[in-house]
Amino acid sequence: MTGPLLAEFPDPATLIAAARSLKVRSEFGLLDAFTPFPVEELEQIIPARRSGIRATMLLAGFSTAAFAFALQWYSAVVGYPINSGGRPLNSWPVFLLVPFEVGIFAAALAGFIALLWSTGLPQLHNPLFDVVGFERASQDHYFLLACGENDETTRELRHLLRTTGATRVTEVRAP
């Protein structure tokens, strides 16, 4: 069994066209694409799981804000009640500032953790990094990773990739 094929394209338009022509063929699996800048069209072509980044941020933001408010309420009303100019102990309007600030930061931090979680980063080694020329994926070249069901379809895939404009097709084998 051969591994997935990594095809190199000179520009995003050719890559998109190639991905579209692979998409309609059920015997090929479109695995991933690698580009030096975000190409929105690819997101519709390459299937992706729903990421829970926004939901995580929402949850973390609100729960941290609630915690911060509860902490203030407890410390001002129960833990360390202080009569400051006759103000009520539970001066809730001024207690809203801290929850707002820390809530937003907590949302951002949770979002970052969710990003790492959903993308599998940090990943200090990736078999693709061994492919000659793959370092251009972060600079000026466009890559498509696809696989076939078996050796025969993989051969067909290689041919198809060639005809759709790939300048180089490499087989990726996990070490």
Place this chain on the structure above:
Amino acid sequence: MNAVLEPNAAAPAPWVSSYRASDVEITQAVTAPLFARPGKFWWIALLVSAPFVAWLVAALVWVFYEGIGVWGVNSTVVWGVAIADYVWWIGIGNAGTLISAMLLLTRQRWRASINRFAEAMTLFAVAIAGLMPIVHLGRPIYAYWLAPYPNTMSLWPQWRSALVWDFWAIISYLLFSILFWYVSLIPDLATMRDRTTSRTGQLLYGAFALGWSGSVRHWRALRILHTTMAALGVPLVCSVHSIVGLDFAASLMPGWQESIFPPYFVVGAMYSGFAMVVVLALAIRWGFGLQAIITGRHFDVIGRVLLMSSIVMGYSYATEWFMGWYGGARSDRSLVAFEFTGTYAPLFWALLSCNVILPQALWFPRVRRSFAALFAIAIAINVGMWLERILIVWNTLSHGYMPSLWRVFHFTIWDLAFVIAPLGFFAFLFLIFVRLIPAISMFDMRELAHRENVA
């Protein structure tokens, strides 16, 4: 150094001033200065800024050792340079996140060339701003009392105190800004990892790039996170500077009890921050030969933002004077008269000239397109905004309710240290930054070039 991208003002694309800006050329233009040996001017700038760092450290040590009595603060003007500096620096720090977040949300393409270094500016400015209230405490060793932590004294922070609000605002904003900046930096760190030839560079850039491969899934997750953070960042920025405004407005002093303070502080912050962006953009453009990436049109739009802000500032000042008179309180009317004619009147007139009158020149397209004029106006705005911050403190505190308490602030040499030395420190940090990290967001530029059909 020659520009890798050949700048051409007549090029059809609005935000890239070149007929052709391919991925290779953009990457080359941004990364080449990082791999080349630092130029003569960089070394000169670093050598000039280094003594200021030493000066700041010496000033900090001396204030910590001797106490804040070395400043010109007295029993009436209890706030001085440290608080004014804090407000000014955090204002500078405002523009980075605003440029990055607000312009991202409103899909302004021109942000691509300036967002990275504007955000770096934010980080350094907010860090310096955070230093100031701690120094001002007088007992910096107890700064951690602002945080709620389990302690044997069963003591809790006073949540109704503006100082505690500042603590949370600064720390949340600083950490948020670091994260926001780092998230959009990861793809460019991967580019650096793939281009550098030195082992140390590969290790460090590689570790910080987290194994980024530019996969569609990575980009998708990054976009979701980045836009969501931008949406959170805008209210955060506004709230941070509003809290700074509340530090004043929550008090009972004449001239400070104004509901206009929070929005007026936010606009003032944007104003000084954008002016600083102009200065840094001109420096980076010239130093790294990025004439094709940071174009005359960028300065033109920033000039418009500055003009708009200066009008809002003028309106805010006028509102202050009007409300001082219209409210009818004797102390408020007396304060307005003191602003115009009192001890600090020359500084007040300088403030009005720098912030309101001079920037009106930006109505003329010729001025907005002249880099020398824009640079001069940006510096004047920064000076004017600093004067505004210091006068907000001085005027009110020198001219409160009780005439027997009217005292004037006198600058000491250590006050001066806290005005000037942080500027050198900021420059020092910025010079280090531009040598280590791509000052222009490369992936944003590539996307821009493809959208503008010049790639």
